[in-house]
Each structure stands twice: as structure tokens, then as C-alpha cells.
Amino acid sequence: MPYPMNQQLQFRDGREMEERMRFLQAVAAVLLLVVAIPAAALCVEEATAGDEMKSLGAKTLAQPCPVWVIGSYDAAGKPNVMTASWAAICCSQPPMVTVSLRKATYTYGSIMESKAFTVNIPSEEFVKEAAYFGSVSGKDVDKFAASGLTPVKSALVNAPYVKEFPLVFECKLVKTVELGLHTMFIGEIVDVKASESVLGANGMPDVTKLKPFIFAPGNADFYRIGASIGSGKEQEKGPKK
Amino acid sequence: MPYPMNQQLQFRDGREMEERMRFLQAVAAVLLLVVAIPAAALCVEEATAGDEMKSLGAKTLAQPCPVWVIGSYDAAGKPNVMTASWAAICCSQPPMVTVSLRKATYTYGSIMESKAFTVNIPSEEFVKEAAYFGSVSGKDVDKFAASGLTPVKSALVNAPYVKEFPLVFECKLVKTVELGLHTMFIGEIVDVKASESVLGANGMPDVTKLKPFIFAPGNADFYRIGASIGSGKEQEKGPKK
Numbered sequence: 001m002p003y004p005m006n007q008q009l010q011f012r013d014g015r016e017m018e019e020r021m022r023f024l025q026a027v028a029a030v031l032l033l034v035v036a037i038p039a040a041a042l043c044v045e046e047a048t049a050g051d052e053m054k055s056l057g058a059k060t061l062a063q064p065c066p067v068w069v070i071g072s073y074d075a076a077g078k079p080n081v082m083t084a085s086w087a088a089i090c091c092s093q094p095p096m097v098t099v100s101l102r103k104a105t106y107t108y109g110s111i112m113e114s115k116a117f118t119v120n121i122p123s124e125e126f127v128k129e130a131a132y133f134g135s136v137s138g139k140d141v142d143k144f145a146a147s148g149l150t151p152v153k154s155a156l157v158n159a160p161y162v163k164e165f166p167l168v169f170e171c172k173l174v175k176t177v178e179l180g181l182h183t184m185f186i187g188e189i190v191d192v193k194a195s196e197s198v199l200g201a202n203g204m205p206d207v208t209k210l211k212p213f214i215f216a217p218g219n220a221d222f223y224r225i226g227a228s229i230g231s232g233k234e235q236e237k238g239p240k241k
Numbered sequence: 242m243p244y245p246m247n248q249q250l251q252f253r254d255g256r257e258m259e260e261r262m263r264f265l266q267a268v269a270a271v272l273l274l275v276v277a278i279p280a281a282a283l284c285v286e287e288a289t290a291g292d293e294m295k296s297l298g299a300k301t302l303a304q305p306c307p308v309w310v311i312g313s314y315d316a317a318g319k320p321n322v323m324t325a326s327w328a329a330i331c332c333s334q335p336p337m338v339t340v341s342l343r344k345a346t347y348t349y350g351s352i353m354e355s356k357a358f359t360v361n362i363p364s365e366e367f368v369k370e371a372a373y374f375g376s377v378s379g380k381d382v383d384k385f386a387a388s389g390l391t392p393v394k395s396a397l398v399n400a401p402y403v404k405e406f407p408l409v410f411e412c413k414l415v416k417t418v419e420l421g422l423h424t425m426f427i428g429e430i431v432d433v434k435a436s437e438s439v440l441g442a443n444g445m446p447d448v449t450k451l452k453p454f455i456f457a458p459g460n461a462d463f464y465r466i467g468a469s470i471g472s473g474k475e476q477e478k479g480p481k482k
Contacts, residue, residue: 053409053434060330061433061446062338062360062410064453064466066305088329089301090341091420097303098339098425100331119303127470134473168294169303177418179332179427184339186420192302193294200459205302207457212305213470214455216448218441225305226467229368229454232375 060086064214067130067222070099071118071151071160072110074138079151079160081143082107083134085215086182087119095189097169100182106138111173111185116157119169119187123198123211126165127222130213156190166195167205167212301327305455308371308463311340312359312392312401313351315379320392320401322384323348324375326456327423328360336430338410341423347379352414352426357398360410360428364439364452367406368463371454397431407436408446408453 065085072080087099097119101108111117122130129147136143144151151160154170161168171187200206213222306326313321328340338360342349352358363371370388377384385392392401395411402409412428441447454463 052437053404054437054440056433056435056445058336058430059433060333060336060338060430061408061435062307062309062330062362063446063448063451064305064307064455065330066303068303086330086332088339088341089303089306089327090339090425091327091423092301093422094420095299095301096420096423097301098329098331100329102333121303124470131471131473163294167302175418175420177416177427179335179337179416181334182332182337184331184427186418186425189299189301192297192300194297194302196293196295199295202460204297204459205304206459207304207455207462207464210304210459214305214448214466215473216466218445218447218451219443220473221448221469222471222473223448224467224470225455225457226465228462229365229465230372230463232372232456232461232463 061217063216063218064223065217067122067213067215068099069120069122069130069133069162069165070101070107070111071120071162072107072116073114073159074106074110075113078138078142079144079153080106080110080138081120081133081149081160081162082138083130085217090186096174096186097171097189098184098186100179100184102182108183110138112176114158115173116154116159117171117173117185117187118154118157118159118161119171120162120165121167121169121210121212122162122165124213124224125211127213131222161193166198166210168193302458304457304459305464306458308363308454308456309340310361310363310371310374310403310406311342311348311352312361312403313348313357314355314400315347315351316354319379319383320385320394321347321351321379322361322374322390322401322403323379324371326458331427337415337427338412338430339425339427341420341425343423349424351379353417355399356414357395357400358412358414358426358428359395359398359400359402360412361403361406362408362410362451362453363403363406365454365465366452368454372463402434407439407451409434 068084068087069081070084084099090096090098133143150163152163153160157170157172169192170190174188175186177184194205198205198210213224309328310322311325325340331337331339374384391404393404394401398411398413410433411431415429416427418425435446439446439451454465
């Protein structure tokens with residue numbers, strides 16, 4: 001640069017000063033382009049920094065998770081239940097449901113042996129039972145006896161369901177997938193049984209009557225389902241931005 | 242029976258009548274045991290008939306279901322998103338998530354090709370976008386452009402995530418399982434990214450800040466998460482019947 005900035009106070013007359021002023025204006029303009037505008041953009045970025053994504057590592061923090069109770073018979077024919085949240089419907093034709101269990105669970109061995117299980121969906125009133133079923137092993141205790149709930153032998157598959165729970169899926173094991181600590185059990189849904197009291201006008205289970213609840217991995221709490229925030233069908237028309 | 246009931250009016254004298262009366266009392270006692278007591282038990286069964294289970298057939302009516310948005314690149318590198326509810330965490334070590342998709346979806350082909358996907362969890366404010374993403378095909382439209390949301394290329398896997406969504410899972414495809422109409426995609430979670438605004442005091446996503454929502458298959462509506470109904474940990478002490 002022919003005109004170092006530290007020489008700007010060395011001008012001797014008006015004309016030279018005028019030239020230098022023009023030069024400084026040009027420098028200022030360049031500085032505006034080179035420094036100030038990107039800096040302003042940076043400020044915008046910083047303004048949204050609170051919304052920037054933070055890496056949490058490879059963790060199983062997806063939510064919301066269902067709270068479902070898996071029913072099975074052990075080798076001696078004793079009915080057992082355990083609570084699972086890593087579960088979902090996984091196929092419509094044929095209708096199938098998947099639940100992932102650790103090998104260490106008592107239910108793991110039972111389903112491997114019996115090739116059947118039930119998925120029992122508790123309503124809010126059974127939140128204590130669901131927590132209990134997920135906290136002790138059927139190897140050590142008779143959870144039905146301890147909870148006072150009633151096992152009913154399915155007429156369709158070799159597994160018991162919980163009489164008091166309002167929605168039940170009777171499943172025959174069709175596939176297991178070894179993934180690591182967990183094994184995925186895939187069951188074909190042979191029948192769904194529901195308490196009449198949880199059916200809506202269309203004959204299907206109504207979430208506001210069924211009152212299922214969810215598990216939040218972040219704090220290990222259970223939460224009830226709240227208000228409707230719209231119909232999936234109506235909203236398919238598209239977002240209105 | 243030596244004393245048919247239709248002969249009870251044919252007795253001729255007191256003695257014979259007395260004998261027959263004793264016989265009839267015995268018959269009545271037997272009838273009470275054989276007919277009346279089981280009939281009373283039947284009445285008890287009938288009294289609870291309102292809570293008896295009704296068969297709904299083999300249907301995929303399990304709930305609550307999550308509402309997650311799956312991000313992927315198509316063969317041309319165009320970012321696409323679709324909404325899925327048949328999805329769950331399926332393994333803790335290594336951390337994995339599963340989502341079931343029909344072959345007919347555009348995302349199916351994209352994930353098969355790219356071997357990667359993201360799971361993006363929308364908060365309530367994006368319910369319209371989630372419904373829209375589940376209603377049209379990326380084959381026909383650019384859903385990011387149509388919704389005004391921003392695709393961000395993951396630095397870890399070959400898939401885009403939704404910048405505006407508060408919780409994102411970056412996944413590499415590790416397995417597919419053909420089940421029927423649906424195929425199960427199993428992805429290893431490489432990283433979880435969260436908006437700082439949804440993290441709780443423990444640094445984990447807080448459901449009350451994240452505000453995810455659920456899908457209810459019975460009426461195809463979306464519902465928000467409601468109040469806490471207790472800690473899974475505290476309640477593990479067992480049910481208090």
C-alpha cells in the first residue's frame with residue numbers, strides 16, 4: 001500500500017490533505033465492504049446462536065416413546081409382563097409390531113421359547129403398574145400377583161394379556177433381528193382386542209378415551225396425552241407459511 | 242330319573258304326596274346347585290360385560306405413535322423429507338433407530354441409494370409442515386421449497402436435516418428388513434443434534450421444551466403432550482393397590 005495509514009497525520013498542505021481525505025474515503029468504503037458487511041452478517045448469525053444445534057453425541061434420545069406392556073409365558077407357563085418403550089408398528093400388510101428387548105430380560109427368553117407375545121396398552125390409571133412392570137424381573141417375582149392384575153390366556157397365540165388394560169394386541173413371533181445390546185422382536189398382529197369403553201364413534205380406539213401415555217427419555221418421566229392440535233388429514237393441504 | 246316332573250300332579254294320597262314333596266325338595270336342591278348358582282355366576286359375568294374385550298381384527302391400531310420427519314437425498318442430490326409414525330429407537334448399543342416405509346415412497350429409494358437418513362423431531366409449531374410432509378411425494382414436489390424450511394447437509398452422514406426442527410438424529414443405514422408392504426430401515430445413530438432452547442437442566446432434551454406431538458391412528462389426529470403423571474424412576478418402587 002503506497003499510503004500507509006500511520007502517515008495520515010504527516011500531510012503538509014490543504015491539497016495534499018484533500019487527496020489524502022479522498023484516499024481515506026476510498027479506504028473507508030473498501031473497509032465497509034471487506035469488514036463491516038460480513039461483520040453485520042455475523043451479528044445476524046450470532047443473534048440466532050441460541051437456536052444453533054448442539055451436538056449431544058450418539059444417544060437414544062428420540063421421543064415421544066410409547067409405554068406398552070409386553071405379555072408372555074415363561075417355560076413353566078407362568079404369565080409375565082414387562083414394560084417397553086422401544087416399540088412401534090412396523091408393517092401394515094401383514095399387520096406387524098416390533099419391540100426391542102435386551103437379552104438380559106426374562107421376557108427375551110420367554111418369547112424366544114413361546115414364539116408369541118401380547119402388546120398391552122395401559123391407560124393413565126395404570127401408570128404405577130407400568131412403571132413397576134419395567135422395574136423388576138419376572139425371573140424374581142410374579143408381577144401379576146404383585147400388582148393384582150389378571151392374566152388372560154389368549155385363545156389365538158401362546159401368550160397372556162392383561163385383562164384390565166383397555167387395548168391388547170395378540171402377536172405371533174415372525175422374526176428376530178439381532179442388533180447389539182437389543183434384539184428386535186417382530187410379531188404379526190393376529191387380533192386386536194379393546195375394551196368397549198375406549199372405542200370412538202367409528203369403532204376404533206379413541207385416544208381421548210384410551211388415555212395412553214408416553215415416556216420421555218430426557219428425564220425418565222411419564223406424560224399424558226394433551227389436546228388435539230389438528231387433523232392429520234385436514235392439514236395435508238399443506239403448510240400456510 | 243324315576244320320577245318324571247310331568248307326573249307331579251298325579252299323586253293320590255297324603256303319604257305319597259309327602260314322599261313326592263321330599264323328592265321334589267331334593268330335586269329343587271339339585272337344580273339349585275346345577276342351574277341357579279352357575280346362572281348367578283353368569284349374571285356376574287354379564288354385569289361386567291361393558292368392560293369385556295371386543296375383537297377389532299388384525300389392525301395396526303397401536304398408539305401413541307411419534308411424529309418424526311425422515312430426511313434423505315434423492316439420486317440427484319435433492320433434499321427430501323417425509324413424515325413417519327411407525328418408528329422407534331431399537332437398540333442402545335450401538336444406538337439405533339428404526340423406521341418402516343412402503344416401497345412406494347420416494348424416500349424408500351433415496352435411503353436405499355444413499356444409505357443414510359436423518360430423523361427430525363418437529364415441535365408443535367411445525368404440525369402443519371409435518372402433515373404436509375406426510376401427504377405429498379418428493380417425486381412430485383420440493384417439500385423444503387414449498388414449506389420454506391431449510392435443508393442442512395449433515396457433516397456426518399449423506400442426508401439433510403431440517404434446520405428449524407429442534408431435535409435431529411443423523412443415521413447411517415445398517416440394515417433393511419423386508420416385512421411385507423413395509424420395509425424396516427434400521428439406522429445407527431451417529432450423532433444427535435439439538436437446539437439449545439429445548440435442553441433441560443441436565444443437558445438432555447426436555448419434553449416440555451421440545452414439545453413433540455403424537456399421532457393417533459384411530460382418528461388420524463395429532464395431539465400434544467400433556468402434563469407429567471409421575472417419574473418412571475420413583476414409581477419403580479411398585480404399584481400401591
